[in-house]
Amino acid sequence: MWAVPIATMILSGVAPRVVTVVARSSLLRAVLRARLPIGRSCRGVGQCGACRVFVVAGSCEPMDPVEAELAKRMPLGDGERFACRARMASDVTLTTGYW
């Protein structure tokens, strides 16, 4: 039997939710698992920038080349990441401006 490492994400906002996902999941996957709305015009391929979220606590893996390139075109603020590209490196707490 495989032991699957997991991580927890807290989605803060008007109605906070907690979801448990496989470790290294993308932030987008966890948000969708929590059934919360999130922009994703490009369906998560790192082109539209609509999935911008704010990481309140915890950490993500460093940007991959796709996210870094997108961040050059659409700069991120402190703590912001593109949810479709950022992968959880620990338990994470996220929010957006519209939850």
Ligand code: FES
């Ligand atoms: S969903 Fe388009 S950049 Fe993330």
